Amino acid sequence: MFTHHGKSRTLSHNLKIASLLSFVAGVVNVSGFLAVQKLTTNVTGHFAFFVDEVFKLHFGASMAYFLYIFFFFLGSFTSSFLIEIISRKNMRYVFVIPTIIECIILFLVALFGKTLITENPNLIACSLLFAMGLQNSLVTRISGALIRTTHLTGLFTDLGIELSQLFFRKTEEQRRKLITNTQLRLRIICFFFMGGVIGGLTYPSLGLHNLFIPTIILVLGLFYDTLKFKIIHWKRNH
Numbered sequence: 001m002f003t004h005h006g007k008s009r010t011l012s013h014n015l016k017i018a019s020l021l022s023f024v025a026g027v028v029n030v031s032g033f034l035a036v037q038k039l040t041t042n043v044t045g046h047f048a049f050f051v052d053e054v055f056k057l058h059f060g061a062s063m064a065y066f067l068y069i070f071f072f073f074l075g076s077f078t079s080s081f082l083i084e085i086i087s088r089k090n091m092r093y094v095f096v097i098p099t100i101i102e103c104i105i106l107f108l109v110a111l112f113g114k115t116l117i118t119e120n121p122n123l124i125a126c127s128l129l130f131a132m133g134l135q136n137s138l139v140t141r142i143s144g145a146l147i148r149t150t151h152l153t154g155l156f157t158d159l160g161i162e163l164s165q166l167f168f169r170k171t172e173e174q175r176r177k178l179i180t181n182t183q184l185r186l187r188i189i190c191f192f193f194m195g196g197v198i199g200g201l202t203y204p205s206l207g208l209h210n211l212f213i214p215t216i217i218l219v220l221g222l223f224y225d226t227l228k229f230k231i232i233h234w235k236r237n238h
Helices: 011-036 044-055 059-087 096-119 121-142 153-165 172-237
Strands: none
Touching: 011 096, 011 121, 011 172, 044 059, 059 096, 059 121, 096 121, 096 172, 153 172
């Protein structure tokens, strides 16, 4: 799931990582919004608010929205930069390190979120946007730009295009590819929705401590991937 890339990746790998990371994004999306009333998984809305505040000459408020956009970009840049560096040394861990960093960020926000909500809510928003930038860049690289997990606008666009194409004559190979892509996009949408529901249900009682849930899920995903890799390696050598 995290260790396979390029031609070694299969539909099963993509479905697993899409399910895991879209669920994580769903939890972060709802929890971040309930905590600080800001979008914390994408920057489309922030750009509109940024321009609006600039035209109103509210430069302090516009700077906050600029930082939201910048930290998502910085997360994406950092993830891709690390992938390039690590790929030159050990391809096995190329996508693991950015995921570990994401785990650390979510863990720290979950741990100190209650204090930060009152003292520095913008730090929560920037931290979560950085983590989601990391994740979006990671999954884009690992899937060959096939998967996005932090927002649904592009997913619904692609889903609408691919479903419409099924009504027209296609070769068997083209239909198979369209059906596969449709399954993948529906999986992402469903797990993003499930993550959002879990985030919404747990936030009233747990607050930002509910971010321990996606943190644990990411750790379990890494552990599963490592264990599976070791089992396969052991079988090949015996």
